[in-house]
Amino acid sequence: MTLLAAPALPLHTAGKYVAGAYIVLVVMLVVYVGIMALRTSRTRRELSELRQELADREVRENPAAAPGSPAPVRRGDRLAEPEREVAR
Amino acid sequence: MSHARGLRGLIFATIAMTMAALALVFFYAPLDADQGFVQKIFYIHVPMAIVSLCGFVLGALLAIGHLRTGDRKWDLRSYVAIHMSLIFGVAALIMGSIWAKASWGHWWVWDDPTLVSFLIVLLLFATYQPLRFAIEDPERQARYASVFAVVAGAFVPLNFIAVRLSQGFVHPRVLTLTGGNLPGSMRLTFTVAVLAVALLFATLCIFELSAKRTRIELRRLRRELLGDDAVAALRRSAAPS
Numbered sequence: 001m002t003l004l005a006a007p008a009l010p011l012h013t014a015g016k017y018v019a020g021a022y023i024v025l026v027v028m029l030v031v032y033v034g035i036m037a038l039r040t041s042r043t044r045r046e047l048s049e050l051r052q053e054l055a056d057r058e059v060r061e062n063p064a065a066a067p068g069s070p071a072p073v074r075r076g077d078r079l080a081e082p083e084r085e086v087a088r
Numbered sequence: 089m090s091h092a093r094g095l096r097g098l099i100f101a102t103i104a105m106t107m108a109a110l111a112l113v114f115f116y117a118p119l120d121a122d123q124g125f126v127q128k129i130f131y132i133h134v135p136m137a138i139v140s141l142c143g144f145v146l147g148a149l150l151a152i153g154h155l156r157t158g159d160r161k162w163d164l165r166s167y168v169a170i171h172m173s174l175i176f177g178v179a180a181l182i183m184g185s186i187w188a189k190a191s192w193g194h195w196w197v198w199d200d201p202t203l204v205s206f207l208i209v210l211l212l213f214a215t216y217q218p219l220r221f222a223i224e225d226p227e228r229q230a231r232y233a234s235v236f237a238v239v240a241g242a243f244v245p246l247n248f249i250a251v252r253l254s255q256g257f258v259h260p261r262v263l264t265l266t267g268g269n270l271p272g273s274m275r276l277t278f279t280v281a282v283l284a285v286a287l288l289f290a291t292l293c294i295f296e297l298s299a300k301r302t303r304i305e306l307r308r309l310r311r312e313l314l315g316d317d318a319v320a321a322l323r324r325s326a327a328p329s
Contacts, residue, residue: 014126017190021129021183025136028179032292036299043303050310 095294102287109277109284117277129187131277135285136180137206141244143173143289144213148241151234163230164304164328166237168296170216172289177210201254205247212240221326230328300327 113131120127147170154162184203185195197203219236223229270278307329 014124014190017126017186018128021132021186024179024182024186025132028175032175036295039299039303043299043306046306046310050306050313054313 095291095298098287098291098294102284102291105280105284105287109281112277112280117274118271123191126187126190129183129190131281132285133180133183133187134278135282136176136183138282139285139289140173140177140180141206141209141248142286143169143176144209144244145241147173148238148244151237151241154230154234155238160226160230160328163234164300165297166234167220167328168293168300170213170237172293172296174210174213174216176285176289177206177213181206181210201251205251209240209244209247212243216240217326226329303327304329 109131113128117128117131119125120130147166150162150166150169154160154166184206188197188203189195216233216236220229220233223232
């Protein structure tokens with residue numbers, strides 16, 4: 001085979017090819033990690049959207065549970081001083 | 089939590105093994121008498137190709153697990169193994185082309201059985217993703233993909249045997265069951281390089297499996313909490329869902 005009989009390349013020429021082959025591996029890893037990072041950020045965004053939708057739905061179904069609304073007073077709860085005045 | 093800790097351990101082992109392999113390749117293994125410095129590509133190109141082919145066979149074995157049990161986790165594992173093998177296979181092919189150009193003067197040689205058979209296997213498995221994407225029903229998608237993975241996986245060892253039996257070699261045979269003709273230092277370097285690439289494959293597979301499981305769990309929660317319409321609105325995917 002004439003192809004096998006090809007002489008060895010000098011170091012300065014062979015170096016480019018060897019570097020090229022190893023750079024392929026590095027590029028492959030970087031691209032893969034980049035794609036996975038994008039997917040992870042998308043999953044994180046969807047998770048926060050889901051959390052927001054759940055919070056909105058909870059507020060719609062139970063407005064008293066909305067943040068900032070006063071908690072319902074149950075029998076036996078101790079009232080604060082002004083509320084106790086009104087209760088009298 | 090223990091899963092994440094296991095992945096972290098695997099990442100450290102992969103980094104350590106890769107560093108050891110690179111050190112052996114460039115500071116320990118002697119220069120090849122015929123090819124000189126360009127032969128260093130051998131230590132990355134051949135392990136990538138071997139791990140890629142083993143990954144295809146692994147994907148087939150995992151697909152058998154899915155067909156036997158009907159459990160979708162096997163389909164997910166098979167999908168990830170084949171996906172990763174494709175990436176490794178493409179990288180091996182590009183590295184091989186670079187090596188071919190350096191040592192033979194051509195980017196590609198069509199009359200070499202090793203090159204062409206590897207390309208055929210790669211093209212065969214390249215149809216795996218479009219096949220999955222073409223089937224909308226997840227159950228059918230998983231079943232058909234598993235059947236495909238088993239048939240295509242069985243093709244890999246058959247292909248390997250056919251190449252070994254063929255006569256017109258351009259690729260030299262340095263690895264055989266009787267020991268081959270690699271000197272001891274080159275053999276050690278090559279073994280460490282194969283282990284490093286296999287560890288890299290395992291790490292990336294487990295990383296992707298964990299990301300896919302999270303995504304599937306998110307979809308399941310979405311379906312349970314917001315109804316089927318909320319999940320149907322998400323785009324179609326070739327990946328198991």
